[in-house]
Amino acid sequence: MSTVVLLIVTGLGLGALYFLIASGLSLIFGLMDVLNFAHGAFLALGAYGTWWAANFLPGAGPDGAGFLLALVFGVAAGTLAATLVELCVIRPLYGRHREQILATVGLSLATPALLQAVWGADPLTFPKPDLVRGTVEVLGANIPRDRLLLILAAVALFTALWLFNSRTRYGLIVRAGVQDRAMVTALGIDVRKSFTLVFAIGGAAAALAGALGGLYYGVVTPTQGMSLLIFAFIVVVIGGTTSLTGCAIASVTVALVQQFANYYTVAGLGDIAVVIVLALVLLTRQGGLAAKKSAERVA
Amino acid sequence: MTAAGPLLEAADLNVWIEGSHILQGVTFAMPERGVTSLLGRNGVGKTTTVKAVLGLVPRTGRVAFDGVDITAEPTHAIVTRGIGYVPEERGVFAALTVAENLRIAERRPGTHRYDLVHELFPELEKRREQPAGTLSGGQQQMLAIGRALLNDNRLLIVDEPTKGLAPRIVREVADAVARAAEEVPVLLVEQNLSLVRRVGGAAVVLDAGRVVHTGPAPDLLDDADRVRELLGVSRAAAPAAGTAAPADTEGRPTA
Secondary structure (H helix, E strand, O other), rough: OOOHHHHHHHHHHHHHHHHHHHHHHHHHHHHOOOOOOOHHHHHHHHHHHHHHHHOOOOOOOOHHHHHHHHHHHHHHHHHHOOOOOOOHHHHHOOOHHHHHHHHHHHHHHHHHHHHHHHHHHOOOOOOHHHHOOEEEEEOOOOHHHHHHHHHHHHHHHHHHHHHHHHHHHHHHHHHHHHHOOHHHHHHOHHHHHHHHHHHHHHHHHHHHHHHHHHHHOEEEEHHHHHHHHHHHHHHHHHHHOHHHHHHHEEEEHHHHHHHHHHOOOOOHHHHHHHHHHHHHHHHHHHHHHHHOOOOOOOO | OOOOOOOOOEEEEEEEEEEEEEEEEEEEOOOOOOEEEOOOOOOOOOHHHHHHOOOOOOOEEEEEOOEEEEOOOOOOHOOOEEEEEEOOOOOOOOEEEEEHHHHHHOOOOOOOOOOHHHHHHHHHHOOOOOOOOHHOHHHHHHHHHHHHHOOOOOOEEEEOOOOOOHHHHHHHHHHHHHHHHHHOOEEOOOOOHHHHHHOOOOOEEEEEEEEEEEEEEEEEEHHHHHHHHHOOOOOOOOOOOOOOOOOOOOOEEOO
């Protein structure tokens, strides 16, 4: 029983990490029709930014309020990078999908190379505040505290994005833009501002995922963003490209399948199980889990 | 701001779409008052013309609104100069509620004309929390027109508002367009000649991407031979609006 509880809660923790990455990816693709392969770069910048700030930024540190400041710094770094990428790289390439893919793949390759050039290829030990050290007992299972933090962060992000979508004018524009971008423009709305905002939000979520991923794995590496991005893409495809709820359900599904398959079969088989789930979804519901719920899109 | 010049001018508009030369030097001007109807058979470039005016398709040529050259401006900037647009396909956001579809069109705070919209289309107020995708075609058209009327615009561009609607709804939509035309100039793309006759004004006829006729709409509609030649309508003239199932420019009832 405790093993199942442990697998479920740690699976939810991993799912939370996938959601943090995939929600931004889904938002960017849904509104802007941009397949952003550079999303992993924002994640890596968030992770390295937090690590660097915790070690070198005055006032920041590896624990307590110092770590919180380091986390804010890392998220700010990812957000700033995302904003600049949208303004300088993506904006001139709207509607040019091949060029977008080339540019964002280029960034996704260049960023780890740059990080490696500065800090080396070896994993860097990520700071772990006392608050998330150790375990908490849940129904007889010892759950690592960092998994609970990930779950809390994902729930907070889901709530924040839901409120953004349903309660703000920009959210309204995003939901409308997902359906008919040209019509939003024809109503006199500069949809490009929304694009920049959405890209920045996606970058912030990815950077937060990078920092919390550092807690999860205990280390950061230059290629961490790329490997996590693969699962984020799978989540987006399974969840449907425009549904936040679908994205959350898919994140949890992918992570639980991975956890259970890895534990009850052979370590590593979890990844194959995820691909099988992806294939099943594509065969049965080509638009993803949220395909038939158009009224709930991005809600 | 000009005192008495045309409200909208299009000069030598050319549009290519996927290698086809859709608009071939379209030139027309619409006055500061009344309705200007863009007429023509299917596929002659009427919808492309309004899209070119709004910058929704790449084009060459010149477009001026209220005396200001807006050719180089992006669509959202053109629209915020005071243009309401009702596209042919209605452009309602299916997953948004009726209220949200109206709210997203709000521009300047305190100037929204919800009273007018709800007076013309009381149905929209009753269904304000209903997803727009679940409305009937007629209700969606009302929403699209209501959305364009919400702001204090200086020009309405309405593209085939009665297309594909039942006769009863056609009359209601025609009433709304006629009422809107009393308050604001309207550039109307329409094949329903009874509506064109009702709102009067000027007519600009397109054929094969070119303007082939301009003049008062009633004069054109009274000239059966000219109507047959330019619009392909086999009957002499369209019936008065609201008296029968209206005919489009190909002589078919629209309902």
